[in-house]
Amino acid sequence: MSISADTLRGHTDTIILTQLLRGDNYGYEINKNIQDRTGGAYGFKEATLYTAFKRLEQAGLITSYWGEDGPGARRRYYSITQDGRTAWEEGRREWEDTRALLDALINLEED
Amino acid sequence: MDNIQERMQRDIGAKLMGAPDTPAKSELIEELAQNLLARYEDLVGSGVDSETAYRTAMDDLGDTAELVEYLNSLGPEESIPNPEDQKQDPNFYYTNFSSNPGWSSFVSNLDGLMNTVGTVINEAFETAKNAMKNAQTTISDIGEQAKQPGGYTYRSPKGSVSVTVHNNGEEPVSPPWEAELEQLLQEKEDALRKNLEEHGITGDEAEELVQASLESAKPKLEEELKKKWTSHKGTPKFTSDTCKVDFQEDGNVMVDGLLHTIDVEVSGDIEISENADFQESDVVIGGDIDKLSVVSQNGVLTIRNSSSSVNDIMRRRGWQNPNVELILPKHNWNAVRAVTVNGDISLELETAADLVELSSVSGDVEGHISECKLLKLASVSGDVDFTANAEAANCSSVSGDVRLDGAYGDLKASTASGDLDIDGSTGSVSCSTASGDISLQSTLLPGAMNLNTKSGDVDVTIPDEGPFVVEFRSMSGEFSSEFFEGILSGKHGQFKYGRGDGPVYRMQSFSGDLNLDKL
Numbered sequence: 062m063s064i065s066a067d068t069l070r071g072h073t074d075t076i077i078l079t080q081l082l083r084g085d086n087y088g089y090e091i092n093k094n095i096q097d098r099t100g101g102a103y104g105f106k107e108a109t110l111y112t113a114f115k116r117l118e119q120a121g122l123i124t125s126y127w128g129e130d131g132p133g134a135r136r137r138y139y140s141i142t143q144d145g146r147t148a149w150e151e152g153r154r155e156w157e158d159t160r161a162l163l164d165a166l167i168n169l170e171e172d
Numbered sequence: 173m174d175n176i177q178e179r180m181q182r183d184i185g186a187k188l189m190g191a192p193d194t195p196a197k198s199e200l201i202e203e204l205a206q207n208l209l210a211r212y213e214d215l216v217g218s219g220v221d222s223e224t225a226y227r228t229a230m231d232d233l234g235d236t237a238e239l240v241e242y243l244n245s246l247g248p249e250e251s252i253p254n255p256e257d258q259k260q261d262p263n264f265y266y267t268n269f270s271s272n273p274g275w276s277s278f279v280s281n282l283d284g285l286m287n288t289v290g291t292v293i294n295e296a297f298e299t300a301k302n303a304m305k306n307a308q309t310t311i312s313d314i315g316e317q318a319k320q321p322g323g324y325t326y327r328s329p330k331g332s333v334s335v336t337v338h339n340n341g342e343e344p345v346s347p348p349w350e351a352e353l354e355q356l357l358q359e360k361e362d363a364l365r366k367n368l369e370e371h372g373i374t375g376d377e378a379e380e381l382v383q384a385s386l387e388s389a390k391p392k393l394e395e396e397l398k399k400k401w402t403s404h405k406g407t408p409k410f411t412s413d414t415c416k417v418d419f420q421e422d423g424n425v426m427v428d429g430l431l432h433t434i435d436v437e438v439s440g441d442i443e444i445s446e447n448a449d450f451q452e453s454d455v456v457i458g459g460d461i462d463k464l465s466v467v468s469q470n471g472v473l474t475i476r477n478s479s480s481s482v483n484d485i486m487r488r489r490g491w492q493n494p495n496v497e498l499i500l501p502k503h504n505w506n507a508v509r510a511v512t513v514n515g516d517i518s519l520e521l522e523t524a525a526d527l528v529e530l531s532s533v534s535g536d537v538e539g540h541i542s543e544c545k546l547l548k549l550a551s552v553s554g555d556v557d558f559t560a561n562a563e564a565a566n567c568s569s570v571s572g573d574v575r576l577d578g579a580y581g582d583l584k585a586s587t588a589s590g591d592l593d594i595d596g597s598t599g600s601v602s603c604s605t606a607s608g609d610i611s612l613q614s615t616l617l618p619g620a621m622n623l624n625t626k627s628g629d630v631d632v633t634i635p636d637e638g639p640f641v642v643e644f645r646s647m648s649g650e651f652s653s654e655f656f657e658g659i660l661s662g663k664h665g666q667f668k669y670g671r672g673d674g675p676v677y678r679m680q681s682f683s684g685d686l687n688l689d690k691l
Contacts, residue, residue, distance in 0.1 A: 087206075087207070088203065088204075088206075088207045089206070089207035089208075089210040089211060092207075093214075104232075105234075106232060106233065106234025106235065107204055107207060107208060107232055107233045107234060108233055108234040108235050108236045108238065108239055109234055109235075109238075111200065111203070111204065111239055112238040112239055112242060115239075115242045116242075135202075135206075136203075136206055137199070137203045137206075
């Protein structure tokens with residue numbers, strides 16, 4: 062499967078928001094879910110993921126909190142906000158439009 | 173397992189070294205290590221050996237430049253950003269920086285800037301230090317290589333620069349005693365013939381005798397003449413293959429011979445000018461000539477502090493900084509090089525030179541040259557003020573200002589605390605300074621532009637032409653432009669002016685403002 066990394070990168074935020082819609086989660090699990098859903102074909106580098114987390118957090122689309130995870134260990138969990146849900150809706154709609162547009166432009170179908 | 177986690181925290185910390193140590197950074201390191209550890213454990217669980225798993229996990233970290241930038245954007249006290257504060261900044265989302273490769277390099281560029289400043293200081297000191305140390309080698313190299321037409325490589329302390337020797341289009345000079353030798357031989361021949369005639373010897377016999385006599389006399393005469401032309405008593409001491417060196421009545425020194433390279437390295441002021449009335453071979457050397465050593469060899473005029481024990485001691489204590497005043501004939505030069513420690517350098521030439529290199533430690537460097545292939549100007553604490561038409565130029569000062577006028581094909585200019593002021597036309601221009609301002613006014617649209625400051629402002633004025641792309645970034649300053657009036661301002665972005673493909677103009681500052689205006 063050859064997918065332009067640039068195409069995916071443009072949707073980084075929406076991809077992460079989609080994961081958080083399933084419930085609060087921490088970075089590694091989020092990335093692992095993404096990898097699992099794509100059969101291991103695609104995953105974020107940690108640095109990319111965390112830059113996106115910080116960006117989303119600064120924009121108020123997600124919040125984070127420290128959660129206990131076994132003795133002595135703590136993890137930072139991320140949670141989607143109401144603004145985040147709205148942004149996800151927008152992102153998803155944008156993708157639908159993009160897909161429809163590209164389908165029309167790229168697919169070689171009889172008119 | 174704990175030591176793996178510690179090792180990860182240490183390695184991640186090393187990658188985030190560019191960011192200040194804040195609570196936010198500690199938390200980020202903890203969080204990243206936590207996740208990479210989980211990745212590591214999964215890998216080990218699936219049968220991967222420990223070291224490979226560690227490397228794979230660390231590899232998954234990826235490019236940390238953006239994280240460093242994020243941490244830098246937080247105030248030193250701020251541990252976790254307040255979403256409400258950041259959300260309202262409309263400039264923050266001007267363009268999609270996550271897909272803009274330039275953005276992630278911003279921080280490394282700032283690092284680069286600081287390195288550049290360090291390099292400027294180091295280079296300036298290195299230049300001064302090496303210049304004094306390598307003087308003898310360098311100049312003998314020039315002399316040696318200048319003998320071979322077609323080109324030589326000028327070795328500067330920081331690398332090599334190729335310079336083509338064109339020998340000024342002149343024929344090689346013949347030794348000055350040759351004419352005198354011819355004349356003496358002629359006189360001798362005439363006298364011989366007269367003598368033979370008086371004795372009634374004529375014809376082939378006389379001719380044979382004359383030739384034999386001249387043949388045997390010639391080497392001895394030549395030897396005597398050569399000695400007469402090249403020996404000199406007292407100071408300064410001269411050696412010469414092809415040039416006549418003589419004192420003038422006013423105490424100046426005359427070097428008679430064809431020169432193509434000037435190399436001056438003394439501890440006082442250096443003043444180089446030209447006189448259009450001079451013959452090709454005239455050079456006048458003035459200043460503290462009794463404290464200088466002058467050598468003219470193979471077309472290279474070398475002037476140094478004279479080396480005597482008294483002079484050395486005086487100079488080392490700073491009591492003696494011999495000055496040089498040099499007046500040259502008006503013709504083109506292969507190389508003009510002037511290096512000093514405590515003095516100012518002034519160069520005024522209407523002619524062309526392949527290489528012009530002027531460098532002072534505590535003095536100013538100023539003047540002009542009509543045409544130049546490579547121009548190198550440097551001062552540590554003085555100003556650099558120059559006008560030139562140069563194919564390539566490299567100009568720097570550490571604490572002084574750099575002001576340049578004229579036309580430059582490829583210009584690199586830098587200071588640490590001084591201002592950079594460039595006025596004229598530039599091809600590709602690259603400027604960096606730490607705390608100085610950059611002001612660039614070009615009558616042509618530059619072919620490329622890269623301007624960096626840390627705390628200074630950047631002001632650029634270019635003709636109202638296109639197309640070009642401007643890429644600007646400032647952490648706490650503002651960008652404004654007459655080209656994009658009412659369309660944009662802000663902290664960072666990449667915008668195009670005009671249709672078609674154009675050069676990229678990069679303007680970056682940490683805390684200064686960036687302005688791009690129409691001429």
